[in-house]
Amino acid sequence: MSKLPSLKNLSYLLALHQHQNFNRAAQASFVSQSTLSSGIQNLEEQLGCQLIERDHKSFLFTAMGEEIVERSRAILTSTEELVNYAQSQGNVMEGPLRIGCIPTIGPFLLGLLSKTLQQQYPKLELLIREDTTQQLMNFLRDGELDVLILALPVDLQGNQQWIVGKDPFKMVLAPAVAEIAGDPVNYNKLPDKSIFLLEKEHCMTGHAVTACRLGNKEKINPFTASSLHSLIQMAEALNGATFVPQLAIDAGILAGTDLVIKDPSDGEAYREIGLVFRPTTSRRQTFRKLAETLAELLPEATLR
Amino acid sequence: MSKLPSLKNLSYLLALHQHQNFNRAAQASFVSQSTLSSGIQNLEEQLGCQLIERDHKSFLFTAMGEEIVERSRAILTSTEELVNYAQSQGNVMEGPLRIGCIPTIGPFLLGLLSKTLQQQYPKLELLIREDTTQQLMNFLRDGELDVLILALPVDLQGNQQWIVGKDPFKMVLAPAVAEIAGDPVNYNKLPDKSIFLLEKEHCMTGHAVTACRLGNKEKINPFTASSLHSLIQMAEALNGATFVPQLAIDAGILAGTDLVIKDPSDGEAYREIGLVFRPTTSRRQTFRKLAETLAELLPEATLR
DNA sequence: AACGAACTATCAGTTTATCCGATTATAGTA
DNA sequence: TACTATAATCGGATAAACTGATAGTTCGTT
Numbered sequence: 001m002s003k004l005p006s007l008k009n010l011s012y013l014l015a016l017h018q019h020q021n022f023n024r025a026a027q028a029s030f031v032s033q034s035t036l037s038s039g040i041q042n043l044e045e046q047l048g049c050q051l052i053e054r055d056h057k058s059f060l061f062t063a064m065g066e067e068i069v070e071r072s073r074a075i076l077t078s079t080e081e082l083v084n085y086a087q088s089q090g091n092v093m094e095g096p097l098r099i100g101c102i103p104t105i106g107p108f109l110l111g112l113l114s115k116t117l118q119q120q121y122p123k124l125e126l127l128i129r130e131d132t133t134q135q136l137m138n139f140l141r142d143g144e145l146d147v148l149i150l151a152l153p154v155d156l157q158g159n160q161q162w163i164v165g166k167d168p169f170k171m172v173l174a175p176a177v178a179e180i181a182g183d184p185v186n187y188n189k190l191p192d193k194s195i196f197l198l199e200k201e202h203c204m205t206g207h208a209v210t211a212c213r214l215g216n217k218e219k220i221n222p223f224t225a226s227s228l229h230s231l232i233q234m235a236e237a238l239n240g241a242t243f244v245p246q247l248a249i250d251a252g253i254l255a256g257t258d259l260v261i262k263d264p265s266d267g268e269a270y271r272e273i274g275l276v277f278r279p280t281t282s283r284r285q286t287f288r289k290l291a292e293t294l295a296e297l298l299p300e301a302t303l304r
Numbered sequence: 305m306s307k308l309p310s311l312k313n314l315s316y317l318l319a320l321h322q323h324q325n326f327n328r329a330a331q332a333s334f335v336s337q338s339t340l341s342s343g344i345q346n347l348e349e350q351l352g353c354q355l356i357e358r359d360h361k362s363f364l365f366t367a368m369g370e371e372i373v374e375r376s377r378a379i380l381t382s383t384e385e386l387v388n389y390a391q392s393q394g395n396v397m398e399g400p401l402r403i404g405c406i407p408t409i410g411p412f413l414l415g416l417l418s419k420t421l422q423q424q425y426p427k428l429e430l431l432i433r434e435d436t437t438q439q440l441m442n443f444l445r446d447g448e449l450d451v452l453i454l455a456l457p458v459d460l461q462g463n464q465q466w467i468v469g470k471d472p473f474k475m476v477l478a479p480a481v482a483e484i485a486g487d488p489v490n491y492n493k494l495p496d497k498s499i500f501l502l503e504k505e506h507c508m509t510g511h512a513v514t515a516c517r518l519g520n521k522e523k524i525n526p527f528t529a530s531s532l533h534s535l536i537q538m539a540e541a542l543n544g545a546t547f548v549p550q551l552a553i554d555a556g557i558l559a560g561t562d563l564v565i566k567d568p569s570d571g572e573a574y575r576e577i578g579l580v581f582r583p584t585t586s587r588r589q590t591f592r593k594l595a596e597t598l599a600e601l602l603p604e605a606t607l608r
Numbered sequence: 609a610a611c612g613a614a615c616t617a618t619c620a621g622t623t624t625a626t627c628c629g630a631t632t633a634t635a636g637t638a
Numbered sequence: 639t640a641c642t643a644t645a646a647t648c649g650g651a652t653a654a655a656c657t658g659a660t661a662g663t664t665c666g667t668t
Binding site for chain 2: 625626627628629630634635636
C-alpha cells in the first residue's frame with residue numbers, strides 16, 4: 001500500500017485550481033507561496049503523475065489534474081462534514097448550513113423558513129446566498145454552499161435533487177385588462193404585447209409560461225423585467241398582465257397595487273421547488289429535515 | 305473553519321475499530337502503541353467529542369465513534385482510490401482490483417473471466433476471494449474487497465448493485481429417475497425424497513428452486529449438500545435429481561457422470577448474477593468495464 | 609535592448625508535528 | 639502476592655511542514 005497524500009496538500013491543489021495562481025491560492029490557504037508550491041510538487045511525486053503543466057509564466061491543469069481536483073473536493077467536503085457532524089454532537093440540525101436560493105423564491109420564502117428553522121432548531125446557523133441558478137450550481141460544486149433551493153427542472157450536472165413541493169402560477173392583470181381577459185384567463189383576449197415576462201435567466205419556466213411563450217408570441221411584450229418587483233410594476237404601469245408565483249403573492253408582493261389575480265387558462269400552471277445537493281454529501285439527514293420544514297411552507301407539498 | 309483531522313489519525317481509528325485492541329491495531333498500522341493511543345486522543349480533541357469510552361482495562365466505541373468510523377472509512381477508501389487512479393495514469397483497468405465471489409459462481413466463471421481480463425487489460429492485477437455472501441459483504445464494508453460477484457437477490461445493506469446477466473437452472477437427473485420425470489420435468493412424477501438441494505447459505509434461490517421448495521416438500525431429500533460437486537455426487541449415487549446452474553454445466557461439472565440434463569418445469573428457472581459495490585466508491589468506470597466483460601461470459605446478458 | 613512587473617521554483621534555516629521507547633497505572637489472573 | 643495484559647503518559651529523537659529570501663522565467667513597456 002503506497003502512502004496516502006495529506007489532506008493539506010489536497011486542499012492546496014483545490015485552492016490552486018480555484019485561484020489559478022500560486023500566490024493567491026497560498027494566501028487563501030494561509031500559507032506562503034513556497035509552501036504551496038512544494039506541497040503541489042510533493043503531491044505530484046506521491047501520486048506519480050503530472051497534475052499541472054508548467055510553462056514558467058503560467059500553468060494549466062492536466063486532465064488528470066482536473067480529475068484529481070474533483071476527487072479531492074469530494075474527500076475534503078466529506079472530511080469537513082465529518083468534523084461538522086462530530087462538533088454538533090451528532091445533532092444534524094446544529095452548526096452551519098449554507099443554503100443557496102434563487103431570487104424568485106428567496107425573498108418570499110426564506111424569511112419564513114429561517115424563522116421556522118430558528119424556532120425548531122435554535123443551534124442551526126443559517127447562511128443564505130441569493131444568486132442565479134448557474135452561479136449557485138458553481139458554488140455548490142466548489143463546496144461553498146451545502147444545498148440549493150431551486151425552481152425545477154434544472155440541469156443537475158451530476159448533483160442530486162429532491163422535489164419539495166409545487167408553487168402555482170397566478171396571472172396578475174391591470175384592471176383594464178382584467179375586465180376583458182375572462183376567468184380563467186384566455187390569452188387570445190389579451191391585447192398584443194400586454195404580457196410581460198422575466199428575463200430568461202430567472203427560469204420561471206412553468207408549463208403555463210412556456211405554453212404562453214410558444215403559442216401566443218404576439219401577446220408578449222419584448223421588454224423583460226429583471227425582478228419580480230419590477231415585473232409587477234411594469235404590468236401595472238403599462239396596463240398589462242404577467243405571471244406571478246403564489247409564493248410571492250402570499251408574501252404580499254401585490255400590496256399597494258390595484259392588480260387583479262386570476263387563474264391562468266392552463267390548469268397545470270405551477271413550478272416545482274426542489275433541493276439540490278452534491279451526491280457525495282454526508283448530510284442527507286440534515287437536508288431531509290430541511291426538506292420537511294420547507295414542504296410545510298409551500299402551497300403544495302410533494303416530498304420525493 | 306476548524307482544523308481537519310489527519311488521514312493517519314482516521315486510519316488509526318479504523319484499525320482500532322477493527323482490532324478492538326490498541327496493541328494489535330498499532331501493529332497493523334505499523335506504529336507503536338503510544339503513537340496510536342495519542343493519535344486517537346488527538347482525534348477526540350480535534351473533533352471535540354468522545355469516540356471511545358474507556359474503563360481502564362478495555363474500551364467501547366460510542367455511537368458517535370461508530371458513526372465517525374463509518375465516515376472515516378468512506379474518506380479513506382476514496383483517498384486510496386484517488387491514489388490508485390493517479391498511479392494507474394487514469395487507466396481504470398490498471399492496478400489492483402479485489403473481487404469477491406460466491407462458491408457456486410466462482411469456480412465456473414472466474415477462470416474464464418480472469419483469462420479474458422488479463423488478455424484485454426494486461427496491467428489489471430486481479431485478486432479474488434471466494435466466500436459466503438455474508439462474509440463477502442463484510443469484507444466489502446471493511447474496504448478489503450472492491451466489488452462482489454453475487455447471485456441475486458441479496459440484502460444490499462446500503463450497497464449498490466448492477467445486474468449483469470442470468471444463469472438458467474437445469475435439472476440434472478440420474479438415468480433411472482430421468483426416464484420417469486418427463487421433459488420438462490414434472491416434479492410430481494419424481495419419487496419422494498429424490499430432489500437434493502444445497503445448504504441454505506448458498507442462496508441458490510432461483511424461482512424454480514423456491515417453487516419446488518414450497519410446492520413439493522415431500523420430494524425433497526432432507527440431506528443438503530455443501531457444494532455443487534457433492535450435490536451432483538449425491539444425486540448420482542442415490543439415484544436422485546437436483547438443480548444445477550447452466551454456468552457450472554458449461555464448465556463441465558457433469559463430466560464423468562451419467563446424469564441427464566433436462567429443463568425444469570418452471571420456465572422462469574434462472575438466477576440473476578450481479579455486481580455489488582460500495583455506493584461511495586469512485587471506481588464505477590472500472591466496475592462498468594468489469595460488468596461488460598462479465599456479461600459476455602454469462603449465458604444471458606442483461607446489463608442494468 | 610533594457611527594464612520592471614508578474615510569476616513559479618528553490619534553498620537554508622526554523623518551527624511544528626509525529627513517532628518511539630521506557631515507564632506508569634490499572635485491573636484481572638495465577 | 640506476583641504476574642500478565644492493557645492503555646495512558648512523558649522526554650527526547652526524527653521527520654515533515656513552513657517561512658523568507660532569492661533565483662530564474664516570461665511578458666509587456668519603454
